[in-house]
């Protein structure tokens with residue numbers, strides 16, 4: 223680390239959101255460029271910067287600072303320059319000169335201690351004097367706070383957020399309970415707060431620490447998909463993580479339950495712990511589903527059998543008895559579930575139901591959890607589908623710093639029927655948003671493949687609805703002739719039943735290339751993507767139409783390494799392609815990338831019709847259009863020509879997407895899927911995962927690796943247990959309330 227002093231002489235770039243700044247500085251010896259985060263930048267202000275010299279490929283030598291301290295000037299010229307910098311509102315050049323002329327080197331002292339005397343200067347009245355004093359006080363407070371937090375590695379951006387919450391008491395508030403930061407400041411998690419607390423000398427068994435640790439620990443379980451955790455197990459595990467006694471965790475748990483942050487209840491005879499929002503969501507989903515299930519509905523005017531026959535004639539498809547049964551169930555029940563594997567006719571049934579609704583004059587909506595799934599439904603059914611988020615009119619609420627739905631219990635969706643497809647991906651919070659916004663009397667038809675991997679978010683909604691035996695569910699099992707021609711479909715069903723798939727039948731679409739070492743598997747995947755497949759499948763784009771899937775992120779065959787290797791051959795460095803290194807990743811123009819977290823604030827623009835919107839979601843795939851090294855921005859074009867600008871500081875939201883994990887591929891389909899099959903951790907090398915991967919491919923699936931390992935996956939029917947209470951709750955609500963299903 224080097225230290226350097228300088229006065230800002232020119233501001234080249236300043237981002238008001240994250241404070242990223244590029245500025246020219248001067249001192250008595252030299253002029254230099256500084257780059258780093260400064261909350262406010264005015265020419266004439268002097269700083270001491272701590273950082274390192276770096277050489278930028280285009281802009282040459284720059285000083286990149288990680289810490290800074292403002293140097294308050296003590297010469298008359300310096301004070302005048304500070305006052306006229308624009309930092310203190312209401313003081314222009316003339317007023318600054320007049321103040322310094324009157325008070326000289328004592329100016330700051332006067333502003334701080336006797337601000338009333340400022341009115342001795344012509345043009346400054348009492349009000350203005352007070353406002354100058356207040357601006358100066360705020361500035362000093364904030365400077366002290368940023369300085370204080372720098373020692374704990376908290377950036378000025380976070381310091382500003384804290385200051386907005388706690389004002390002048392910021393330092394005291396954080397000293398009293400650093401764990402409060404986890405609740406108050408987005409971006410500070412338990413681990414960071416714990417480090418700050420440790421530096422401040424707060425002991426391991428502080429009550430605040432244990433309470434915050436409990437919530438953090440519960441989040442970890444939620445991130446694994448659970449909505450609750452058995453209490454005894456939770457206390458023991460959390461105690462181990464926090465290095466305290468299990469009884470201390472239990473005591474803190476009681477306190478948190480009392481304050482409503484968590485919920486402790488007895489479920490199936492054992493104590494369980496929920497984070498409050500998941501408890502509330504499970505309860506509400508249950509209540510709403512039962513209400514929907516029991517509400518009187520608008521009747522279908524004609525005879526249902528006749529309507530089905532009419533659609534059969536129209537489509538030329540004669541439904542099987544089970545399919546007819548599924549159609550009828552969805553017309554006769556407030557809530558129904560239709561589940562089945564690929565090629566069993568889910569889309570065909572959606573089409574039939576939609577035609578019947580159209581014929582009956584019903585208003586309808588179709589939605590799916592992801593944009594890609596919605597697009598596919600529109601393409602295959604001809605009915606316009608949207609994402610569930612869009613159906614619910616999501617928006618980002620600035621004040622609350624969170625996402626909200628415009629449609630809810632107070633302003634519900636007004637449809638006679640709502641069909642949700644790809645329901646295996648719906649987590650409990652999204653389901654809560656959905657059912658909350660559906661008024662009783664609306665039919666809710668939930669369609670999906672319950673054998674896919676469960677949702678990324680917590681809960682087991684689709685399976686719980688089926689397992690509850692309270693919601694009318696129809697399972698489709700027959701594969702129809704057209705679908706039977708596809709070995710992908712046939713093998714998917716075999717895998718699901720625990721049978722080994724057939725491989726390498728001539729002129730089919732499912733292949734297995736045997737390779738024994740991981741190195742060979744990697745090399746084969748590279749050759750397939752770069753040459754063999756694009757040559758064989760004429761018209762297939764090596765980047766857009768092929769997707770490498772993998773069970774894991776790490777290792778030679780993990781998505782991170784595969785991406786590096788595939789980037790080298792599919793989009794190698796070229797003089798006309800700008801690139802940006804971010805951590806250990808390189809982003810290059812034309813790269814295929816994936817957004818890896820929901821960002822409801824992210825703005826997109828469609829250039830062709832100037833429409834704009836907000837929201838880029840976890841799993842959205844796009845291509846890097848441009849990288850602007852001067853303004854630190856990278857533009858990605860997503861589906862539907864939506865252009866999105868990423869500030870370089872947001873690049874942690876993007877990953878290369880030549881290879882993605884099977885979990886991330888849920889709900890998407892690709893013309894050609896390639897997957898390595900090697901040794902993978904047993905938790906991941908499951909039947910469920912292989913089935914999900916195989917069903918992503920439409921034109922061809924190519925597995926590369928060990929057949930034995932593939933057989934091992936087929937045999938590994940371990941479905942990682944998810945703690946979710948929806949099924950049990952649905953049953954018990956029914957018993958408690960006496961509600962029942964309509965005949």
Ligand SMILES: Nc1ncnc2c1ncn2[C@@H]1O[C@H](COP(=O)(O)OP(=O)(O)OP(=O)(O)O)[C@@H](O)[C@H]1O
Pocket residue numbers: 539540541542545562563564565566567568569570571702703704705
């Ligand atoms: N009763 C039927 N008689 C003949 N063909 C049918 C019947 N039902 C569906 N099919 C055909 O079977 C194929 C698969 O049907 P569909 O696309 O509806 O299944 P799916 O469950 O939606 O499949 P996926 O999950 O793969 O999209 C289609 O070609 C469809 O036309």
